Amino acid sequence: MMEGDATMDSNNLVKVMIDYDACAGHGQCEAVAPDIFQVDSEGMVHLLQETVGPDLRPQLDLAIKRCPECVIRFEMIS
Ligand code: SF4
Incomplete structure (x- = not known):
């Protein structure tokens, strides 16, 4: 699978x-x-959680699609 x-x-x-x-x-x-x-307020993005499980994957997948700069990615850890 691809990262x-x-x-x-x-x-x-x-x-x-x-x-x-x-x-x-x-x-x-x-x-x-x-x-x-x-x-x-200064335009700095912060991760509220670095690890995301199945419950938040829909949010993460949507954020990846919507990020205009394509700077969000993830890697499998389990
Ligand atoms: S959508 Fe992408 S470029 Fe915009 S703040 Fe979020 S991570 Fe940064």
């Missing part, structure tokens, strides 16, 4: 990663995945 492929089995725990240098801070991620991402 970061949103179509693969969503029953696993995944580790969320952001390319902070490429993040533009417009908050699309927070809008669709408020349990995972938070953008502060």
